[in-house]
Amino acid sequence: MAAEGHSGIDALSQFKLAPVFGQLGDTLHISQANVMMAVASALTLLLMWVGMSPRAMIPGRLQSAAEMAYETVMTLCVEQIGHEGKKFFPFVFTLFFFILFGNLMGVFPLFFTFTSHIAVTLGLSLFVFLLVTFVAIKEHGLHFFSYFVPKGVPVVLLPLMVVIEVISYLSRIISLSVRLFANMMAGHVMLEVFAGFVVMLGTAGGIFLLPAALSLSVNVVLIGFELLVASLQAYVFAILTCIYLHDAVHLH
Amino acid sequence: MSRLRRIGPMAAGLFAIPMIALADGLPQLDFANKLTTFQVVWGVVIFAILYVLASRTALPKVEAVLQERAKRIAGDLEGAKDAKARADAGIQAAADATAKARSEAQAAINAALDSSKQAAAAQSAVLNERLDKQLKEAEGQIAAARGAALAALPGVATDTAVALITRLTGAAPDPARLSGAINAAMAARGAGQ
Numbered sequence: 384m385a386a387e388g389h390s391g392i393d394a395l396s397q398f399k400l401a402p403v404f405g406q407l408g409d410t411l412h413i414s415q416a417n418v419m420m421a422v423a424s425a426l427t428l429l430l431m432w433v434g435m436s437p438r439a440m441i442p443g444r445l446q447s448a449a450e451m452a453y454e455t456v457m458t459l460c461v462e463q464i465g466h467e468g469k470k471f472f473p474f475v476f477t478l479f480f481f482i483l484f485g486n487l488m489g490v491f492p493l494f495f496t497f498t499s500h501i502a503v504t505l506g507l508s509l510f511v512f513l514l515v516t517f518v519a520i521k522e523h524g525l526h527f528f529s530y531f532v533p534k535g536v537p538v539v540l541l542p543l544m545v546v547i548e549v550i551s552y553l554s555r556i557i558s559l560s561v562r563l564f565a566n567m568m569a570g571h572v573m574l575e576v577f578a579g580f581v582v583m584l585g586t587a588g589g590i591f592l593l594p595a596a597l598s599l600s601v602n603v604v605l606i607g608f609e610l611l612v613a614s615l616q617a618y619v620f621a622i623l624t625c626i627y628l629h630d631a632v633h634l635h
Numbered sequence: 636m637s638r639l640r641r642i643g644p645m646a647a648g649l650f651a652i653p654m655i656a657l658a659d660g661l662p663q664l665d666f667a668n669k670l671t672t673f674q675v676v677w678g679v680v681i682f683a684i685l686y687v688l689a690s691r692t693a694l695p696k697v698e699a700v701l702q703e704r705a706k707r708i709a710g711d712l713e714g715a716k717d718a719k720a721r722a723d724a725g726i727q728a729a730a731d732a733t734a735k736a737r738s739e740a741q742a743a744i745n746a747a748l749d750s751s752k753q754a755a756a757a758q759s760a761v762l763n764e765r766l767d768k769q770l771k772e773a774e775g776q777i778a779a780a781r782g783a784a785l786a787a788l789p790g791v792a793t794d795t796a797v798a799l800i801t802r803l804t805g806a807a808p809d810p811a812r813l814s815g816a817i818n819a820a821m822a823a824r825g826a827g828q
Contacts, residue, residue: 398662400670412673420678424685431693438700440707446700453697473690480689481682497674500663506675568663 392579394572398499416497423484423497427477452480456621463625467632471625474514478507479621486567486613490606498616499567501560508559511624519631530634559623566616570609577602792817 400414407413434449442450456476460468482498489496497503519527531548532541577598584595665671793813800808 395662400662400668400674402670411677412669413677414670414674416670416674417677417681420674420681424681424688427685428688428693431689431697435693435696435700438696440704450697450701453694453701473686473694476694477682477686477689481685497678500671500674502663502666502671502675503678506678564663 392576392583394575394579397495397571397575398568400500415495416500416503419485419488419495419497420481423481423488426484426488427480430480452476459622459625463622464629464632468625468628471628475621475624475628478511478624479617482507482563482620483614483617486617487610489567489571490609490613496567496571498563499571501564504560504564505556507563507620508556511559511627512556515624515627515631518628519634522632523634527634530630555623555627559620563616563620566612570605570612574602574605574609577605789814789817789821792821 400416402408403413403415403418430445430452431449434445437443437446439446453476456479457469457472459479460472460475462468464471485496485498488494489499519530531545531552533544533548536544580598581595581602584591584598587595662668663671796813796817797808800806800813
């Protein structure tokens with residue numbers, strides 16, 4: 384990942400998209416981001432397919448992992464949304480593992496992180512927003528719009544409150560997508576910057592070897608930190624989706 | 636929450652910013668590049684395929700295994716409950732049987748005690764009767780022997796007196812006087828007889 388530019392550290396070129404599969408990818412505009420999405424999906428499916436293939440009464444390691452994956456998301460859905468949550472379980476499961484594997488794979492060198500693209504995270508959050516709104520209107524019809532009218536507010540303040548509620552509802556799209564995008568991008572920029580330090584200070588030699596070693600150890604810590612952030616942000620995305628779905632089903 | 640944790644590294648990274656080639660701008664915001672938008676288009680396709688495959692094949696498989704396990708556990712618990720009920724019934728039956736056997740044994744002991752007491756009483760009654768009989772017989776024999784001895788006494792006394800008097804006087808005594816004197820003496824001595 385460390386690429387020493389002519390004038391300093393080039394921390395952003397890692398996010399550049401490039402066409403893959405030669406002429407075909409060029410024509411269909413397929414980038415490495417899509418390859419990683421496919422890999423993340425394949426890993427998710429492989430975990431479940433290979434893990435569950437023994438169908439053992441007493442599960443082995445991989446089957447335990449697959450079952451844990453299933454039960455973690457199922458618990459999340461049922462606890463956050465209620466018993467109706469089972470309906471949304473396949474979607475939340477797909478969402479969580481799509482993002483989780485996307486985030487985690489990005490920590491490995493030479494792997495592209497598709498969740499560091501605002502277009503991708505915005506696409507995901509927009510889909511969640513549309514789904515939540517659709518579910519809410521399907522469940523409650525026009526009564527859904529009472530969601531924007533808070534109870535026990537003086538009539539004078541009501542127009543203001545409704546405007547605030549609508550803005551807060553719409554801002555979910557932005558907060559959900561920017562949170563994931565910013566976290567992933569910031570982490571990878573940090574890794575790139577400190578890796579650049581290691582190369583720059585290391586080539587300078589002499590007394591600079593000490594800060595170079597320090598930068599390297601910072602990167603080691605950052606990798607561990609990135610693993611945490613990768614899992615945490617996938618979980619945050621999934622749990623917020625569940626909370627929004629809860630609001631849609633129950634209107635508060 | 637994690638955004639707060641990010642502030643530290645972000646601040647540390649700030650001094651690196653001049654060195655970062657910002658001239659090119661963020662590749663993520665380069666919407667002139669068709670790849671930026673098309674990654675979302677293909678992403679939607681991939682996500683949809685993942686959703687369909689996960690919800691149709693992968694997740695039902697897990698559900699089936701989990702349900703089977705839950706059923707098995709419930710069945711095993713049911714079986715254990717049944718076994719425990721049977722064991723409890725067995726224990727109850729054993730306790731009942733023990734109590735019954737104990738009461739039967741007690742009754743048998745009491746009956747045996749009663750019958751042996753009765754037998755002993757009957758035996759001692761028979762024995763007493765026999766002893767009484769023997770006692771009476773013995774008393775009868777004693778009385779008879781005594782009567783015989785008393786009856787023989789005047790004859791013996793007369794003979795003795797005749798022999799004495801004959802030796803002393805040289806003449807035989809008058810039998811009438813002698814027998815009168817003996818009778819008087821016997822009457823005086825054996826007044827009780």
